[in-house]
Amino acid sequence: MNILEKIIARKSKEVAAKKNDVPEQELEKGRYFSRQTLSLRKRLLDDKHTGIIAEYKRRSPSKGIINDRDSVEAVTMAYTAYGASGISILTDLEFFGGSLDDLISARDNGIPLLRKDFMIDEYQITEAKAYGADVILLIAACLSPLRVKQLAQKAKELGLEVLLELHDESELDHICELVDLVGVNNRNLKTFEVDLEHSTRLAEKIGSDFVKVAESGINDVNNIRYLKAHGFQGFLIGEYFMKQKSPMEAFKNFSYSL
Numbered sequence: 619m620n621i622l623e624k625i626i627a628r629k630s631k632e633v634a635a636k637k638n639d640v641p642e643q644e645l646e647k648g649r650y651f652s653r654q655t656l657s658l659r660k661r662l663l664d665d666k667h668t669g670i671i672a673e674y675k676r677r678s679p680s681k682g683i684i685n686d687r688d689s690v691e692a693v694t695m696a697y698t699a700y701g702a703s704g705i706s707i708l709t710d711l712e713f714f715g716g717s718l719d720d721l722i723s724a725r726d727n728g729i730p731l732l733r734k735d736f737m738i739d740e741y742q743i744t745e746a747k748a749y750g751a752d753v754i755l756l757i758a759a760c761l762s763p764l765r766v767k768q769l770a771q772k773a774k775e776l777g778l779e780v781l782l783e784l785h786d787e788s789e790l791d792h793i794c795e796l797v798d799l800v801g802v803n804n805r806n807l808k809t810f811e812v813d814l815e816h817s818t819r820l821a822e823k824i825g826s827d828f829v830k831v832a833e834s835g836i837n838d839v840n841n842i843r844y845l846k847a848h849g850f851q852g853f854l855i856g857e858y859f860m861k862q863k864s865p866m867e868a869f870k871n872f873s874y875s876l
């Protein structure tokens with residue numbers, strides 16, 4: 619089993635247990651369920667912002683612990699203050715050390731929030747809305763094109779945007795009209811190697827009407843210039859900021875040198 623298969627096997631059990639514990643109707647009574655969502659797509663199309671979707675990432679399967687010191691509040695406040703276009707919050711506990719409460723901790727920043735998790739069930743989309751997300755991630759490698767449509771439909775009904783993540787060319791058929799943003803993940807999930815060329819090769823094959831997001835392995839402002847020149851408007855960055863002594867200072871310096 620590769621890492622994605624392991625994560626999905628665990629996630630199926632987790633979602634089944636959660637459905638028993640908290641029925642979907644209870645989630646719909648949640649604090650943020652009826653809130654008007656913010657558009658990440660619009661922020662990425664708007665030149666006033668950096669295009670960076672800055673991620674709060676405590677640990678990962680590829681790197682182990684990255685940062686277990688700095689709070690969600692402190693890091694996401696700095697991301698917002700220094701020009702992030704959006705914030706990505708990893709809500710998976712088992713593999714990334716995150717939680718849905720991390721979304722709530724970031725919510726007051728007034729910036730689009732991506733719930734970064736492994737979405738396989740409509741229940742998780744209701745959960746995302748109830749905990750204050752604006753955008754959900756759908757990963758093509760673990761969903762059929764039909765499931766992408768069904769889950770994206772649910773997201774639309776709740777006013778959420780959809781970022782569809784691709785890993786390779788064979789997944790291009792997962793793109794549909796219900797998707798707002800198309801991401802290309804540069805991390806090979808078998809070897810964990812990252813390769814930015816992966817994004818640029820695949821970008822050429824994604825229609826120009828989609829907002830494109832390059833994900834993983836970005837660690838230099840020159841990477842952003844290069845990716846922009848290849849048609850990307852969004853740049854998802856986690857580890858590079860989170861591994862620094864101060865992710866807050868690191869984000870500020872990075873964004874000021876763009």
Ligand SMILES: O=C(O)c1ccccc1NCC(=O)[C@H](O)[C@H](O)COP(=O)(O)O
Pocket residue numbers: 621622673675678679680681803805807833834835836854855856857858
């Ligand atoms: O980061 C991992 O090790 C990982 C392993 C397996 C599945 C997903 C994984 N990461 C999720 C992400 O997509 C990244 O957190 C995100 O793109 C930011 O990447 P980076 O800037 O390299 O932290």
